Each structure stands twice: as structure tokens, then as C-alpha cells.
Amino acid sequence: MTLAQIFEKVVGPEANVRFAAYDGSKSGPAGAPVLIEVKSPIALAYLAQAPGEMGLARAYVAGHLDVHGDMYTLLSEMARVTLHDLPLKEKASVARALGVKPLLMRVPPPPQEVRHSALARLGSRHAKQRDAEAIHHHYDVSNRFYEWVLGPSMAYTCAVFPEEGATLEEAQYAKFDLVARKLGLKPGMRLLDVGCGWGGMVVHAAREYGVKVLGVTLSRQQAEWAQKAIAEAGLTELAEVRHLDYRDVTEGDFDAVSSIGLTEHIGKDQLPGYFGFLYGKLRPGGRLLNHCITRPTGVEKTFNKKGFINRYVFPDGELESVGLLIREMEDLGFEIRHEENLREHYARTLEKWCANLDAHWDEAVAEVGQGTARVWRLYMAGCVVGFERNKVQLHQILGVKLGERGESGVPLRPSRDWP
Template sequence: MKLAEAFERVVGRDAQVEFRAYDDSRAGALGADVRVEVRSPYAVSYLVHAPGALGLARAYVAGHLDVIGDMHTALFRMQSAMGQLSWADKATLLRGILNDPLLRAAALTRLDPPPQEVRPARVPLRSGLRHSKRRDAKAISHHYDVSNTFYEWVLGPSMAYTCACFPAEDATLEQAQYHKFDLVARKLGLREGMRLLDVGCGWGGMVMHAAREYGVKALGVTLSKQQAEWAQKAIAEAGLSELAEVRHLDYRDVTEDGFDAVSSIGLTEHIGKANVPGYFEFLYGKLKPGGRMLNHCITRPDDKEPSIREEGFINRYVFPDGELEGPGWLISRMNDAGFEIRHEENLREHYAKTLTGWCRNLDDHWDEAVAEVGEGTARVWRLYMAGSRLGFELNWIQLHQVLGVKLREDGGSGMPLRPSFEPPSAG
């Protein structure tokens, strides 16, 4: 059996994908707009040593396997076709592939994971207590301290690396990011003269929005030094230094309290399940009575699977030590910390659209991105973002916003009788 034919059988004959291999074989939908190329026997070796998504990812990141055409389209078509095969069928087909003498020899070749993968031999990250301040700082640095220039190309002018909220189907990514920040501001009831704490503030998007649009005195904190430096420069250039500040600081080291509002946009995924109760209790303690907190984070659809997959692609390449919980579990912990839960919504489809924009931006700046961060890192991001888009589309992952309030001593919430978060034009 030729290698391309074997891959076609593993992926499924109905996938509208062409396969080409280094043995000059071709299979699948010849002439399709997406093509998978197996460029060397090492691709097979990666797959044998780490069967499944991690092995394929290693082969792709290392350049021994390539995807020509739109990555999301390729992943969607292969996932749709492979979903028709049982794991027993896939195992049988894989054994058939390895009966080829050349491939069997390649499979015996022990390969190191590509250097972009986080592992103990390269980065002293996995030593020490998970989610200690030192280890969290290294995990955040691995993901965010890549290159501000690279992120500018991928994220666009907003520099918002969190789910946007599209006010209309045809809204641009920049319009949707503005709408997301403004939605958070309205949910928090921000008004001039208030104080906002934004934990895990990234490049300062929410901090600057609150200061510029609402006259709020806003403090943001991030574990990424590069993010903090970029944000402080942007704040100064925007003339917002009297109202806005971003510090390179662990949220647990914020000493100020008495805030009118707290926003957490994309941080909960990083803090770990064991720390979630204390995390919500800490933020509750930072608020004035009557203050509101908005938690915006990626979640799992349920709590049936482990919250972290040690050997998964995302944990090994993208978000070291990241943990996702189900929305119900998170809301319960938030409620137990003292918050009265007032509003919740799932923005799953919005994140798929957000990632579509980021993937397009990366493709548009591909050559520049490779020159800036290296081909391996650029490949990690291309695969990660396209796969994440697919995950949101297929409901493997979700994005929830949960609004809570710290009640006053008399039990008053200060909330309107009906939500007034969306502007009238949004219906």
C-alpha cells in the first residue's frame, strides 16, 4: 500500500482532501483546494511515538507534514470523515501502514519533540507546584512573551487576545472587540469617577476602554512583562496616563481594595481548578459593597472529562498548565465566594468568528510572522487557532461571561430590574 493511500484510509475516503507523500504516491480528492503532504518518514515516526493529535502536531510543527490551503477547512473535512471510523478501525489501519518495511524502520527512529514544545529538558516550567506564582509566571511568559510585533499582526489594532462580541454578522473584528469591551463596561455599570481592577489585562484593552470611554480610573495587571511594557506605552500615547495603569504583577499581589468593579477577561483558564475558589474570594474582597465582577473565560461544555490534558497539543505547545472547567462548576464557585449571580451568557459562536479573523490575519502576514518568530512557532499558531475555531464550532469548548455582584449590607444589589447591557440598536 502506498503511503498516501494509507493516510486516505485512516482519515476516510469521503474527506475532500488530497494526500501526497514522499514516495510519490497520491490519493484522496485529487486537485482538492486543500492538500496534506507527508514529506518524510519522520512524520510517521512522530505519529507512532505519540498516536493521535499530538503526533500529528509534532510532525506538522517540525515540517515533516504540511497542509497546503486553508488549515481550518482541512481540519474540518478530516474530522468529519474520521468521525465515521471507530478507534478499532483506525488502529487496524495504522498497523497496516506500519507493515511497510521502510515505514517500520522510520517508526523505530526516536525523535525529540520540536523545540516549540514545553518540556522539562528545555524549560524549567514543570518543576515546582502547579500554579505557584513562579510557575504561573513562566507559563504566561511562554505563551505571551513571544513578540508584540507578532501579536500586532495576528490580533490587529485592538491587541485584544480574547473573544470578541459581534454586534452584527457583518461586523469587523475591530468593531467586535470594541463591542466586547463596551459590553463588559455596561455589564459592570461603569461611570465616571469609578475605580476598575482588570486582572489578566493583556495589552490593556479593557483598561484603556474604561478610561477613555467612561472616565474610569483603571488598574490592570498581567504576568507578561512584554504586555505590560506595550500597554504602558500605548496608555501614554493615548494621553490616558492619569486614569489608566498596567503593572507587571501577579493579581494575587494587588494590595489596593475598594474597587467599584472587577473584570477578569481570559484569566480563569490559567489559574487552575484548585485555585478557583480562592481566586473568586480574593476578587470579592477587592470590591466595595454593591460592586460588580465580570468573569469572561473559556469553558468545557461539561465536567465529565479531566480539566487538564497533560499530553495534549495545547498544554504541550500553547497554554502550559491551562485548565478548563464547566460553566456550572465555575458559577457555583463564584456564588460560594459570596457573589450574587445576576447574568450569564455563552459567546461560543463569537469566539469561532474571532478566531476566523485571527487566522486570516496570520495568513496575510505569514512570511513576516515566520521571519519574526520562526517557522515552528508560526506553525504552532496556525494549527492552534484553526483547531480552536473548529472546537468552538463543534461545541468542544465554550466561552462564558458571568456577572456577579457583592451585595450591600441591606441586601441591595444596585442592579436594574431588567438587564440593560445591550444598546437599543442591538435589539
Template structure:
């Protein structure tokens, strides 16, 4: 059976996707604006040996499958017919049609895939050394690459769009300012920003609120970039970013703590100690703003350790439900005062990042290699779709450490836009 016939049996004739293969076969509409090209039998070996998203990702990242056209468009059209949803009997039938050779062919893993044996040698999940390696894998790709994808803000977290046509920079500014206003930052306060990335929140708090801000990150490249940016902005008296694990911060009695995009790396078993640690870092009356990606509920599957995201993007990443996170914050001593879901904003943020990568594609490939650029193209387009269809969410949760007498220091009714 020709490869095109197998493809058409999986996706149907009306998927809006063109398919062509090295055996000369084609399927789908010849006028489709997206095309999957199977370039060699090695692609079949990857898919046959790991049926589902991992096999397809390996074939694409290694260049044995090409995608012509927009990746998001392709994924959205095929979302309801993902191969992982194909019944086992159909998978077995497809493997029979392909034959035994792809199952026995030796094919190397793409170098972009995390060596799980390497992580295991560094200890249990979320041990300090293993966390450092996981963060290094994702964040120490190339600062120049991130500048192209993220834009001038260098903010690698969900932006907040004040209006539909806001630019990415306007939306990232709005996000940092929303966090600052929820934390009620004022001149002279001290802020701890854990998992600070390239220092966006630290610099925003120092520049616009006169706050003395300390940020910490496990990425050496991020810390070096941030310290240079802080110096160039003339903020060295107020802002600092350190290359260190948040658990090694010795200072305490901060007025506020922001955690923007770190909780996903903490791990379910470590959440109680994580929130307790942050609670102990605050003065009475201090606030924590926790901003992170979540599952939509406790029933939706977590990030699979064997899946594409864990193997190629966020090693050891874990997502919990918003209810679970709020419960852990509450049990650590925080009184929960506000919560909101910003998932549509993350879909819009990712749309901009995908466009930025496409606009700098040739430069990005030259900087980090075609395989790594393809990992990012696939992961960001898939994440955008995930937020749009409510497979993943983005929640901000505000908690306060009460004074001994129970005072929260919160206004009776904060306005909806947190002025």
C-alpha cells in the same frame, strides 16, 4: 503498503483531502483544495511514537508534514475521523503496516514544545513562578507578531459582534463596552482588570468612562506595550498596567473587577481562592465580570496535560464548566445576576485572527520562526472549529458583592443590550 493506501484506509476515499508522500504515493481527489504532504520518514516516526494529535502536531510544526490550502478547511473535513478516534485495533494494524523503524528512530521534540521538566522544577501547577513561566511561553512571543494577528485593538479575547458584517475592531470595541456597561462603570470609579493583556479594557474604561483603571499581567512584554500605549493615548492619569501577579495586588475597595480571559489559567483547585480574592478587592455593591473559555459541561474532557494545547499553546491551562464556575463564584459570596454564552462570537473572532495570520504569513515567519507560526495556524483553526461544534464555549458571568443589608444596587430589569 504505500503511505497513501494507509491514509485512505483511515480517512476513506471521500474526505475531500488530497494526500501525497515522499514515497511517491498519492490518494484522494486530485482536485481537492487542501492537501497533506508527508515530506520525510521523520513524520512517520513522530506519529508512530505518539499516535494522535501530538504526533501529527510534532510532524507539522517541525516541517515534516506540510498542509497546502486552508488549515480550518482541512480540520473541519477530518474532524469526524480524527486519529484519536481510530480504534486501538486499527492503530495497531496501521503501525504494523508502517513497520518497526519509525518506532525506534530517535527524533527531537520541536523547540516550540514546552519542556515539562522545566515546569516541574518551578513547583506545583499554578504556583506563582510556574504560572509566570507558562504565561511567558505563550504571551511573550513577540508584540509585533500579536499586532499582525490581533489587529489594532491588541485584544486577545473573544470579541462581540454587533452585526454579522462587523469588523474585528468594531467587535472588540463592543466587547469592552459590553463589559463596561455590565459593570455599570461611571466617572470616578476604580476598576481592577486582572490578566489585562495589552491593556485594552483598562484604556477603554479610562477613555470612555472616566474610570481610574489598574490592569495587571504576568507578561512583561504586554505590560511594556500597554504602558507605552497608555502614555501615547494621554491616559496616564487614569490608566496603569503593571507587570505583576494578580495575587500581589495590595489595593482594595475597587468599584468593579473585570477578569477577561484569565480564569483558564487559574486551575480548578485555585478557583475558590481566586474568586474569594476578587470578592475581597471589591466595595459592597461592587461587581465582577468574569469572561472565560469553558467546557460545555462537566462531563466533557478537560484540556489534557499531554495534549497539543497544553504542550504547545497554554501550559497548565484548565477549562471548567459554566455551572462549576458559577457555583464557585456564588460560594465566594457573589450573587450571580447575569450569564451568557458567546461561543459563536469566538468562532468569528478566530476567523478574523486566522485571516490576519495568513495575510501576514511571510512577515510572521520571519519574526517568530516557521515552527511557531505553524503552532498558531494549527491552534487557531482548531479552536475556531471547537467553538463552532460546541466542544468549547465562552461565558460571561456577572456577580455582585451585596451590601450588608442585602442590597445589590442592580436595576430591576436591565435591558438585553445593557445600555
């Protein structure tokens, strides 16, 4: 079996993908839109030592395997690896086909891969210091890099596309405005935005609704960028972003809390403490809007320590089902008033980010290095496939902290608030 045929075996012979290897071998249909080029024996070593998703990812990130063509098209074609990885029996078959020599080569993972042993020295999963390091790994890449990928909104969460032809900026505005209307924001209210990122929701609430907002993030680079944006917008009297763990917020009696893209970093065991803390920050009648990625049911793994996403993108990330999140919120006193799944919107959001990265590819490589740029190209394109095929979802859940007599303050038919 040639090297090209071995790689074809991993991806699956049904995939419409061509292969070419450094030994001159080729395989796959001649008219396939994407070519995988195996450039060196180190790619074989990565695949032999981690057959399937991880071996292919390491070889690509390290530059020993190239993709010629659209990354989304490739990952969509090889969805059995992208979404499910290979069964153990197939991994063993691939290792046997490669032989002993690649197994004996010493090839360390690319430097972009997180060493979980290093994280473990910072405490158990979701201890404050360890969470800070995990957030630093992903979010403190480069503000300039994020500006190229995310666009002017600097919103790194699912947008809401109000119509087919909406731009990314229009969709991010629509997302923040949808959150604001679900929360019932009005001038003079106080909002706490936890995991605020670069301050998109903070600025939107202050500028569009006259709300006094406190945002907190574990990323120092995000906080510095957000504070500068607030000052440039002339909103310093209303808005503030702090480099702070949400658990260290001392103020209370907020009218509303928004959590947009934070819950994925919390962890199942910490959910009661998380929702309980946010509940305690609200006045009676206050609302929480929780916006996060979820898994489609309660039976999939919540945490895949050995997967590409956990090792390269979101260390210690955990996804829960929307049912579990709602139950946790209810058990801590929230009344659930609204819930919706926006997974198709996240697929579109990611498509826009992928296009932005491609448009700034050379600049991105110069800014963060080829390895990190490749991690992002692979991760975002794979996520498009995941959201399209219902491997992952995105839910917004609205909860209310009821008043003493059970009053919610929610209109009988809030059609304007929640279109």
C-alpha cells in the same frame, strides 16, 4: 499499504482530503480542496511514536508535513482527529501499518513543544513561578507578531460582533463596551482588570468611562506595550498596567473587577482562592465580570496533559463548565445576575485572526520562525472548528458582592446595560 494510504487511514477515508508522500504514492479524492504532503521519513517517525493528533501536529510544526490549502477546511474535514483524537485500537493499527523502523528513529519533539518535566521543576501546577513561565511561553512570543494577528486593538480574547458585517476592531470595541456596561462603570469609579493582556479593557474603561483602572499581567512584554499605549493615549492619570501576579495586588475597595481570559489559566483547585481573592477586592455592591473559555458540560476532561493545546499553546491550561464556575462564585458570596454564551462570536473572532496571520504569513515567519507560526496556524484554525461544533464555549458571568442588607445596586430591567 502505501504511505499516502497510511496517512489517509489516520485522517479518515471519509475526509475530503488528498495525500501525497515522498515515495510517490497518492490517495484521496482527486477533487479534494486540501492536499497533505508527507515530505520525509521523519513525519512517519512522529506518527508512529504518537499516532493521531500529536504525531500529525509534530510533523507539521517541524516542517516534515505540509498542508496545501486552507487549514480550517482541512481540520474541519478531519474533525474526528481534531476534536477527539483516535481511539487506542486505531492508534495501534496505524503503528502496525507503519512498521518497526519509524518507531526506532530518534526524533525529538519540535522546540516549540513545552517539556512538562521542566515546568514541574518550577513547582506544582499554578504555583506562581510555574504560572509565570507558562504565561511567558505563550504571551511573550513577539508584540509585533501579535500586532499582525490581533490587529490594532491588540485584544486576544473573544470579540462580540454587533452585526453580521462588523469588523474585528468594531467587535473588540463592542466586547469591551459590553463588559463596561455590565459592570455599570461611571466616571470616578475604580476598576481592577486582572490578566489585562495588552491593556485593551484598561484603555477602554479609562477613555470611554472616565474610570481609574489598574491592570495586571504576568507577561512583561504585554505590560511594557500597554504602558506605552496608555501614555500615547494621554491616560496616565487614569490608567496603569503592572507586570504583576493578580494575587500580589495590594489595593482594595474596587467598584468593579473584570477578568477577561484569565480563568483558563487558574485551575480547578485554585478557583475558590481566585474568586475569593477577587471578592475581597470589591466594595459592597461591587461587580465582577468573568469572561472565559469553558467546556460544554462537566463530564469532559478539564486538563489534557498530552494534547496539542497543552503542549504547544497553553501549558497547564484548564477549562471548567460554566455550571462549576457559577457554583464557585455563589459559594464565595457572589450573587449571579447575568450569564451568556458567546461561542459563535469566538469562532468568528478566530476566523479574523486566522485571516490576519495568513495575510502576514511571510512577515510572521521572519519574526518568530516557521515552527511557531505553524503552531499558531494550526491552533487557531482548530479552535474555530471547536467553537463551531460546541467542543468549547465562551461564557460571561456577572456577579455582585451584595451590601449588608442584600442590596445589589443592579437596575430592575437593565436593558440598556446588557443588550
